[in-house]
Structures are given as C-alpha cells and as structure tokens.
Amino acid sequence: MRILNTIITICLCMMYQNIFTQDQNYIPAHFSKTTISINLERDIYAGLKPKVGIVFHYMGSKNIDTSAIEIMLKEQVISDLNKDLENKINFFLESISHYTWHMYLPDIYKSLDSSSESSSESLLKPEKRSLKIIDFIQRTKKKKNINVYVFETYPSDQVVLLGFCILHKDYDVILMSHDGFRGNTLTHEVGHFLKLKHPWETTKRDLQKLGLDNKENCNHMNYDCDEHQAFTSQQLNFMKYILIKKMGHLWRN
Numbered sequence: 001m002r003i004l005n006t007i008i009t010i011c012l013c014m015m016y017q018n019i020f021t022q023d024q025n026y027i028p029a030h031f032s033k034t035t036i037s038i039n040l041e042r043d044i045y046a047g048l049k050p051k052v053g054i055v056f057h058y059m060g061s062k063n064i065d066t067s068a069i070e071i072m073l074k075e076q077v078i079s080d081l082n083k084d085l086e087n088k089i090n091f092f093l094e095s096i097s098h099y100t101w102h103m104y105l106p107d108i109y110k111s112l113d114s115s116s117e118s119s120s121e122s123l124l125k126p127e128k129r130s131l132k133i134i135d136f137i138q139r140t141k142k143k144k145n146i147n148v149y150v151f152e153t154y155p156s157d158q159v160v161l162l163g164f165c166i167l168h169k170d171y172d173v174i175l176m177s178h179d180g181f182r183g184n185t186l187t188h189e190v191g192h193f194l195k196l197k198h199p200w201e202t203t204k205r206d207l208q209k210l211g212l213d214n215k216e217n218c219n220h221m222n223y224d225c226d227e228h229q230a231f232t233s234q235q236l237n238f239m240k241y242i243l244i245k246k247m248g249h250l251w252r253n
C-alpha cells in the first residue's frame, strides 16, 4: 500500500487563454457553469475498457536510468493509477523521454498562473525558460497520449506544489514533481484531467450526483486526507464517460 503524502498536494488547474494560443474565447470545461446532466449510478459504457497511453517527460535529467524508471512507472505509478481508477480505464506506459534543461515546478506555475499577483507582468513577459515548456507543450499537443512532465519542486510557504494540470482543449498535459509519485498526485491530476473538480468547488447538486455526501469527504479529489482515499463509483463512471464521450482522440479499444 502506498504511503499517503503528508505534504499538501496543490493541484491548481489553471485557465490559460493567451499564453498558449490566441484563443481568448476558450473556457475550460472544468470551469464551466454547466452541471452534471447524466445518470452516474451505472456505467453506461460497461462493455468498453478504454486504453490510454501516458508519455512521461523527465525534465532536467542528464543521466536517468531509463530501465529503472520504466519499472517504477509500470509496477508502481501506473499500476496504482489503474487500481485507483478500479480498472475502468486501462492506462499504460507509452514511452519515456528526457530533456536536460531544468526548471522548478513552482516557478513554472508562478509564471503561467494568470491568477497570481505577479502574473500580469509575467504573462506579458514569460521567462525564457517558461517559454521553453510552452514550446514543448505545443509540440506535444493532441498526440493521442496524456503527456506528464516531471520536474523538481521546492517548498514555499510551508506548502509543496506537487502537480497541476492544464485544462485546455488543445493540450493533454499534466505537470508534476518527482515527489508526487510517492502519493496520489497523478491520480488526483488525472481526476482533474477527466473533469472532476475539488469537492469544495463542486455544487451541492453535483456532489450528490457524484456520491459525495459533503465537501469534507475523504476522496482522491481532496487534499491531505489521512484516511483511505478512493473515488466513488459515480466519480469513476463520470471520468469514463468524459473520456469516451469527449476525448475520442485519446483512447483506443
């Protein structure tokens, strides 16, 4: 069983409009005001078990041991992810890439976060190294896999940023830190990627639909739960529905 992280996982799912594209009218589905309109009590795609490849991009790694990382990813990280999704979706390791240039995850977040105090300037003048990750992301968009970029992180204000995902119609991207592999960060981010919100961002009506009694329920979409974390069957049905119905480019049979 995995050791649950004592570090707070912050998974900020940010809204970008100008930084990647000029598409200023785009509103990520995650932030849309529409509520869940489907019945989540049953898996309407019970006969389907979609497969989704994940490409891991290790950033700042000069001499990584690819075969050791491959074993860790297959036997631990992706295995745990599939267990957390209760095998409703079959994730698999597509490939591992590594790039020698380095940047820290919180620095990328700060330079991309349109809601942070310093963002107005940084949005206008992103650091050159942030531009590089944007360039990478642009080159990996819509390539039939989820792209997970792995960086180092550091604590800031007693909180450690372990991951965030980019909710944008043109990018299938999760950014996370090496430390996030010790806990459920990837599972949490995949939850966001498949349009689950944090419980405290979810309407009362949607919480009921998702089988969550209240916003404090211990769940993969909460931070810092000491108890056993899991998805509800309704959350699992919802994620599978979103993947099959809305992300046809990502999965195969």
Ligand SMILES: [Zn+2]
Pocket: 010, 011, 012, 013, 188, 192, 198
């Ligand atoms: Zn989150």
